[in-house]
Amino acid sequence: MALIRSVFQEELDGVSQSLVDLSNMVSESIHKATQALIEADLKIAEEVISNDEKIDLYQHDLDTRIIDIIARQQPVASDLRALVTALRMSADLERMGDLSHHVAKVARLRHPLNVLPPELKDLVNHIGSVAENISRKIPTVIETRDTDLALQLEKDDDEMDKLHRQLIGSMSNNTWAHGVESAIDVTLLGRYYERFADHAVSVSRRVYFLVTGSFATPNR
Amino acid sequence: MALIRSVFQEELDGVSQSLVDLSNMVSESIHKATQALIEADLKIAEEVISNDEKIDLYQHDLDTRIIDIIARQQPVASDLRALVTALRMSADLERMGDLSHHVAKVARLRHPLNVLPPELKDLVNHIGSVAENISRKIPTVIETRDTDLALQLEKDDDEMDKLHRQLIGSMSNNTWAHGVESAIDVTLLGRYYERFADHAVSVSRRVYFLVTGSFATPNR
Numbered sequence: 018m019a020l021i022r023s024v025f026q027e028e029l030d031g032v033s034q035s036l037v038d039l040s041n042m043v044s045e046s047i048h049k050a051t052q053a054l055i056e057a058d059l060k061i062a063e064e065v066i067s068n069d070e071k072i073d074l075y076q077h078d079l080d081t082r083i084i085d086i087i088a089r090q091q092p093v094a095s096d097l098r099a100l101v102t103a104l105r106m107s108a109d110l111e112r113m114g115d116l117s118h119h120v121a122k123v124a125r126l127r128h129p130l131n132v133l134p135p136e137l138k139d140l141v142n143h144i145g146s147v148a149e150n151i152s153r154k155i156p157t158v159i160e161t162r163d164t165d166l167a168l169q170l171e172k173d174d175d176e177m178d179k180l181h182r183q184l185i186g187s188m189s190n191n192t193w194a195h196g197v198e199s200a201i202d203v204t205l206l207g208r209y210y211e212r213f214a215d216h217a218v219s220v221s222r223r224v225y226f227l228v229t230g231s232f233a234t235p236n237r
Numbered sequence: 238m239a240l241i242r243s244v245f246q247e248e249l250d251g252v253s254q255s256l257v258d259l260s261n262m263v264s265e266s267i268h269k270a271t272q273a274l275i276e277a278d279l280k281i282a283e284e285v286i287s288n289d290e291k292i293d294l295y296q297h298d299l300d301t302r303i304i305d306i307i308a309r310q311q312p313v314a315s316d317l318r319a320l321v322t323a324l325r326m327s328a329d330l331e332r333m334g335d336l337s338h339h340v341a342k343v344a345r346l347r348h349p350l351n352v353l354p355p356e357l358k359d360l361v362n363h364i365g366s367v368a369e370n371i372s373r374k375i376p377t378v379i380e381t382r383d384t385d386l387a388l389q390l391e392k393d394d395d396e397m398d399k400l401h402r403q404l405i406g407s408m409s410n411n412t413w414a415h416g417v418e419s420a421i422d423v424t425l426l427g428r429y430y431e432r433f434a435d436h437a438v439s440v441s442r443r444v445y446f447l448v449t450g451s452f453a454t455p456n457r
Contacts, residue, residue, distance in 0.1 A: 084317065084318065084321055087307070087317060087321075088313070088314050088317050091311040093308070094308050097304065097307060097308050098304065101304055101307075101324065104321065104324070105328070108325070108328070185421060188417050188418075188421060189417060189418045189421065193417045197408050197409060197413045197417065197420045198408075198409045200417045200420050200421060200424075201405060201408060201409065201420060201424045204420075204421045204424040204425060205424060205428065208425065208428060
């Protein structure tokens with residue numbers, strides 16, 4: 018029995034490690050997508066786009082493995098909850114990969130032109146950094162189950178929301194001189210980054226819930 | 238043993254029924270959100286917004302029930318797969334509720350103004366109908382597990398993509414006379430409807446996969 022338990026524990030650890038790997042993959046993906054966007058770099062955009070398939074496959078294999086563990090080990094309540102949560106986290110991470118892919122596709126669509134008007138480059142670069150920064154914290158949240166760090170991601174997301182409003186605001190005033198097509202691109206890009214951060218926060222909330230058993234929203 | 242199996246079967250049927258109920262809730266929600274948008278009706282917008290909380294609670298209760306069934310019944314491979322799939326379907330449906338809520342919030346934000354320029358009302362109304370129409374098919378897909386109908390949702394989604402391109406195209410030409418703020422609203426609305434339909438298709442694909450065991454993309 019001790020042996021079986023130990024194999025099971027190893028399997029759970031393996032799942033956590035795969036979630037960490039997946040987080041690292043999507044952090045790299047959003048990093049490169051932002052680079053492709055800011056520098057109008059087609060090669061990097063293509064790299065992000067083709068890499069998304071690898072992320073999807075990795076997630077698919079992980080999910081298959083998790084379901085197999087549930088079927089074989091028939092875990093009790095708390096372990097089962099952890100495994101179901103892992104499925105949800107992998108879905109969030111896969112979606113973050115999709116959103117990086119969407120950013121890269123906008124860069125590719127407009128190449129060799131630069132999607133962004135020069136005066137928005139710094140802001141979008143900042144938004145990209147905040148998105149990447151949030152996702153870079155996920156592995157530590159998963160590995161340490163540090164609830165303080167999990168709460169910190171909520172604050173990072175507040176920063177993202179602020180920057181997102183600033184981005185939309187920069188187009189809504191009467192000085193926008195780049196046409197409607199450009200405004201559509203920027204609106205969608207803003208949405209992709211915002212959703213990327215939302216999913217990162219969602220991953221962190223799931224860890225928080227696993228540790229504390231509570232959905233309680235932190236004071237911020 | 239026969240008795241236990243039968244209780245389990247009842248529980249599975251109950252889960253299917255709840256997924257059907259949830260589908261009906263989100264269909265109603267997107268229906269009303271479109272109405273609020275087209276008619277700039279604040280009362281209906283508020284209704285959709287407050288109703289989203291009910292959808293979230295319903296989904297949360299359903300998920301808790303599904304996990305409880307897995308924990309108690311320790312189902313074998315195919316039943317376990319069905320229950321995990323149910324969790325994913327409920328997540329898609331919950332997200333469809335969120336997206337209806339987003340549409341309603343845009344309508345509320347601009348009230349008493351109408352978000353849409355007069356010449357886009359018909360197109361957006363059509364997009365809203367296609368979205369609702371797709372989600373209205375989900376209960377039948379779940380109840381009958383009809384793979385032909387599941388494939389039909391893919392075609393409906395092609396129609397959605399076509400209309401979505403038309404919507405974006407209507408702003409991208411040089412005749413757009415409604416300013417950038419309006420273009421931002423319309424871009425986001427288009428995105429919300431498109432994603433709503435994507436999630437509906439995702440629900441239907443999950444049923445297709447459960448029945449056929451294959452992810453194979455249909456010919457279209």
